[in-house]
Amino acid sequence: MKKSEAKNLFGSVSALCRALGISRAAYYKWDDPLPQKKEDQVRGAYMRYCEEKDREAVAVFGRVK
Numbered sequence: 001m002k003k004s005e006a007k008n009l010f011g012s013v014s015a016l017c018r019a020l021g022i023s024r025a026a027y028y029k030w031d032d033p034l035p036q037k038k039e040d041q042v043r044g045a046y047m048r049y050c051e052e053k054d055r056e057a058v059a060v061f062g063r064v065k
Contacts, residue, residue, distance in 0.1 A: 001039045003032045009046045019045040 010016040017024050020041060030038060 001034050001042065003027070003030055003034065006034065006039075006042045009042070010049065016042070016045075019049050 007013050007016055010019055013024055013027055017027055034042065
């Protein structure tokens, strides 16, 4: 995974950094492409991000039956 792909998952560098709990400076120090360990961290953060968005959607729209 490239850094740009990781950023695109979250929509911005800032959102990616918030999800991972890191500074923007840390993001800019990453290797490109990402090492497997970092890619796994990004994927895990993205799964949590999506789960939270799903919970928010259910709260707003209700559960579809």
